[in-house]
Amino acid sequence: MKSDDVAKKLRRLQGQIAGIIKMYDEDRSCLEIIQQVAAARSALSSVGRDILTGEACKCASVKPGEDFDKILKSLLELT
Incomplete structure (x- = not known):
């Protein structure tokens, strides 16, 4: 994901908060408040995954394959 897209999502989250x-x-x-908090948490988790996925793909020294996918899946479970 492009850094502009991530920044746009983060600004939208800032507005939600x-x-x-x-x-x-x-x-x-x-x-009403709890519904909005849940929506913001979901959006924050989503942008976290976007950032992590983008960075993992940049840092990977091998082409995405089975091993890479397993590592990426494990990292995404952290968010």
């Missing part, structure tokens, strides 16, 4: 803070400050319902 700002929205959650505003909701909290406005005493919005717990359910």
Whole structure:
């Protein structure tokens, strides 16, 4: 994934977090806030996988194959 795409996703996440803070400050319902927190967590996990995948592909000294895929899968389980 291009660094511009990752930065765009991170800025979108920043906006989501700002929205959650505003909701909290406005005493919005717990359910609404938790739904937004869950969405932000999912988005953060997704961008983390994107970053990890991009870096793993850059750093790999072998072509993606079975061993590479196993290593990548193990790393992605961390996110």
